[in-house]
Amino acid sequence: MQGTCGKVRGPALCNGSDSGIGSALRAFRRSAVSRAGLARGMEQMALTRRDFLKSAAVASICGAVLPAAARAVERAHAERPVFALPDLDPAHDGLRVAQLSDLHVGDRTRPDTIRDAIARANSFAPDLVVLTGDYLCRERSGIGLMRDLLGGLAAPTVAVLGNHDHWVDARGAARALTAHGYAVLRNQNTTLTLRGAPFTVVGIDDLLTGHARPREALTGAARGSRLVLAHGPRTADQLKKLGQPLLCLSGHTHGGQINVPGLTQFMLRTIAHEPYARGLFRLGAVQLYVNRGVGNSALRIRFNSDPEVTLAVLRRAGQAS
Ligand SMILES: [Fe+2]
Numbered sequence: 001m002q003g004t005c006g007k008v009r010g011p012a013l014c015n016g017s018d019s020g021i022g023s024a025l026r027a028f029r030r031s032a033v034s035r036a037g038l039a040r041g042m043e044q045m046a047l048t049r050r051d052f053l054k055s056a057a058v059a060s061i062c063g064a065v066l067p068a069a070a071r072a073v074e075r076a077h078a079e080r081p082v083f084a085l086p087d088l089d090p091a092h093d094g095l096r097v098a099q100l101s102d103l104h105v106g107d108r109t110r111p112d113t114i115r116d117a118i119a120r121a122n123s124f125a126p127d128l129v130v131l132t133g134d135y136l137c138r139e140r141s142g143i144g145l146m147r148d149l150l151g152g153l154a155a156p157t158v159a160v161l162g163n164h165d166h167w168v169d170a171r172g173a174a175r176a177l178t179a180h181g182y183a184v185l186r187n188q189n190t191t192l193t194l195r196g197a198p199f200t201v202v203g204i205d206d207l208l209t210g211h212a213r214p215r216e217a218l219t220g221a222a223r224g225s226r227l228v229l230a231h232g233p234r235t236a237d238q239l240k241k242l243g244q245p246l247l248c249l250s251g252h253t254h255g256g257q258i259n260v261p262g263l264t265q266f267m268l269r270t271i272a273h274e275p276y277a278r279g280l281f282r283l284g285a286v287q288l289y290v291n292r293g294v295g296n297s298a299l300r301i302r303f304n305s306d307p308e309v310t311l312a313v314l315r316r317a318g319q320a321s
Helices: 021-031 035-044 049-065 067-071 111-123 142-149 163-168 170-179 214-218 235-240 263-270
Strands: 077-079 082-085 095-100 128-132 157-160 188-194 197-204 226-230 246-250 279-283 286-290 308-316
Touching: 082 286, 095 111, 111 142, 111 308, 128 197, 128 226, 128 246, 142 170, 157 197, 157 226, 163 170, 188 214, 197 214, 214 235, 226 235, 235 246, 235 279, 235 286, 246 308
Parallel strands: 077 308, 082 308, 095 128, 128 157, 197 226, 226 246, 246 286
Antiparallel strands: 095 308, 188 197, 279 286
């Protein structure tokens, strides 16, 4: 095992939008501290003032009229992507990996939503659980909530941190996770024994806050069955340069959270600089999967972007059907 890991519950073992349009708008407002700066920023993004105001108006209307619809989808939706991996050990063909992301404990995410998501993950009977960052929201009191709400995952569990965790208290968040028996990887890797064969998890720290070091995280990582965790989807741009076949599971975007088809993708891409909003992407030899997350950080509501619990099924390339 590389690096420092806590013990892992189970048999073997151890980048800002807070996403959502509201968050993107706030980030945009913070970054444009003067009228001249605002104009320059908008010019650079090739986004006219009229376009921007139209987008903001639509987002505001959605936020005002859609909370009732959003409440109806707070139960996490199960996604079951299948990934074909060329280097997967035969023993791991069909391996089940549950992913939870962006739990965001605090007043913007209902505790029942978090508890339900953990129960859903356990219901998958996974071989491995991975947590891809942003457990906290904005308050240090979230550390206590992490201790209260995030326990109970029944398989070996490995985690990485997200931008909110760094903004609030990265050490505290890591300690709360290890107290539950979950491993926390910060530009490290660890090898577990799953189904009798070695399986390496590579954990890259958060990109948005400047902590991501992919090469360091991969140092000494065994070949064969491997999985990369990184909160920020754009970490995959760096992984692509390594030229290795890798599967990277990420989160961070909340799938846009207020997902107005076309508009949200446009705003994520041009304002938040997050081109990978949700689902599967291929970047050279790298497969990137972006989970919509469980919780909320900026707005308390979601629209057309259900909370997600993922069951990733790993298949040997050539075996997937
Ligand atoms: Fe994030």
